[in-house]
Amino acid sequence: MKLDGKSRIDLISPQSSGDLQQPPHMIFQFLFRDNAKREEVRRIIKDAFGSYFVIDPTNIGFFRIRLSRRPPVDELEERGLHEAAVQFHAAAQPIELASDGVKAFTGIITEVIAGDPKILLIDEPEAFLHPSLAFNLGYELSRAALNTDKRVFVSTHSPTFVMGCIQSGAPVNIVRLTYRDGVATARVLPSADLLRLMRNPLLRSTGVLSVLFYEFVVVTESDTDRAFYQEINERLLRFKPEWGIPNCLFLHAQNKQTVQIIMRPLRELGIPTAAIVDIDVLKEGGAPWANLLSASSIPPITHPSLATLRTSVMQAFTSSGKNMKRDGGVEALVGAEREATQNLLQSLAEYGVFVVPGGELESWVKALGVGGHGPGWLIPVFESMGEDPESPSFLRPGNDDVWAFLGSVRSWLMDPNRKGIPA
Template structure:
């Protein structure tokens, strides 16, 4: 139904508006308050009315598919309802609707709207698409499993339960998914005459009649099954979404945070089943999520999936469509999978360190800054760790390619890495290739000057080993790297921070010691609060790069 969606903004300030060519599933991701849920509500409003709301801030326009006369006739027939007794029907008019809605429209006018969806969007949406669009939030998806009218078997099915009750193949597909998820068997109970109820049975029905009938065997079978309405919110939400997806009733389905109430493994399974079930169908599913597991499920389904990352900061909104190919490349790398790099899609900023000890330390420093010195603290930031300095760039480069600001923090001995390692480090920060040779020459010269002192650069003070113009040259090199979000610990290494505290050891042992000395109770006199220098200022410099709208190192 929906062919393209054009947003009001693009990849950055002043860039062209992003246009989304829809696939069966479009997933909106991004930090909190980036507009994911708002995007769904604006799409829902347009599909219901055929016009934009004056308060829209995300959606610029929607382009619908157009339909031949034959296909339009087929779609109209599926939603045509019989008149009620004594219900007046105007000449050449029909009654169309779903889910309890009934609209009396001129058939030829409706046919024209199907053939001219983009020049007659209000007629197309109000007469047809409004009743074929479903938006689900946390509460409404739970309510999907409540009992529904069995309807008139002489008429077209009007609800998902009615569709599943009559369609053995779709009902068994739901049963397969629910059994894989919970180990129980989904069944539809018709024994409350005139109503359909959902139950979970310990064994599948022996025959279709045992499930669909109202004879003694059917009544006993359903009496022994568990009502879904009495299950946990997670089971209800999962079951409700799956029934709607498989039944295929709405043409447009919008789901806000489908992972709500679900364990991560169920979020993954839900994403995979939703995306897979959309293959070969005309329906369009739009999802807003904070769950990397849900996104991974969608990707691994093999179905075409659009992932749209939204951000909003300092009154500037951005949008970037991430291709399946880019995401798959991200997740095929074992290092990237193990570090949880996909979580970066849901944060505004990412910091990547050399090791887990580095990650834990900088994350704690940032937490204290956010609490006691917020002007230096970095909000909505994910901290990840590589395995060493050489692998930092392996993580930040693909994140930046997805439009995610990612900083790399390395020790001063990055100066030792010449050749390919140094070039890869610069490439990871998207430093222009024309500058690689000059920066490489400067790196080699600074390293040589440090080597001439006979001192170990990491343990004996970093750039402070040098003096005068030599030290200035070293700082110029690191200033240049910082412009591209590549931050070097100029005093040497992680353990050089907060030397006044007197922590000893190296790596994890140092981390334990310094955390003890920093204190844990903010009300205690022994609790170390931020100052305007040392590592606190270092993090403040990183924040400047993150919040600079003209920062370097993010490819367009």
């Protein structure tokens, strides 16, 4: 059965009560006769909307759904035709007067619990629903499908619905479909891999499921970095769209060591994910450096040469006596040593790891004359950049500085032949 927006609302329309001497063949007939299934639907609707689902038989020859403020005192009050039953149903609201969200939610739940089809195709189940109800629907739909041995195929753009499905405990596979510039992709995230993602506290804290509904992702070290680069991207999209990154989610990983923890699984899903890190990422040798290269899908055969180059660059900074982050980054070196450092940064950029050439976040937009570090730098910078796009003092994109840097990130993300995404 295919349940689009109209058909799932139609499921709550009155249905024939049929011959009670014959086996049931319609959903309401099944629910009217099966106390356990009716009680399960009632529980779900009560949890979702605070009203009690009841089957009203008082329109002779038809069953209809009502939403009651209280549960029936006994089975006879709901299923009978005597005066008490008539008054009970008269006091309950016909479901036709409820919102489309209530009607669609109820239609889906009744079908999966009492319906006959073993395969359900549902288009945008979150339509008409508040995010919390979309989560509830995903949770209950998955549990009900598991208990009734049904298979459900859902097309959705709701991370909260997907989260509800996962937390139900039912096995869930995700197929992520993309299409850009004539190139279509399909990636499968099996249930076992999905559980592995959701068990990682860092990934859960970033709202990793939201990533599935974006085309591109940029991972930064801190929330300060994330806020700044996201604002730069917003201004590029408005005033210099050829350098801005469309449909992009910016995430932060707490620190540089954990950037690769977020980047690796997203790339394995086929999601183009770039990393932006300060230049002191080069200080990390051994396992941290190897993990970064591995998460970037840089061929293992090149790891030794990159490790040797990294060591040489670090020796050059040490010999210079300058702080690689605070004293200008690449510009702190001269001649062949600067060129070697640039070559290393370019090698990383080819695989979507972008090192700030000036050393750190605070090296950008120096013309604004803002000092400080971290949040103490970010807030004055945002104030200096201005809020009103129509104001002459509003900082618009230029052709260099951070604008060109983020433009290079866009170039990698938009390239269908980009390096660093597993086949």
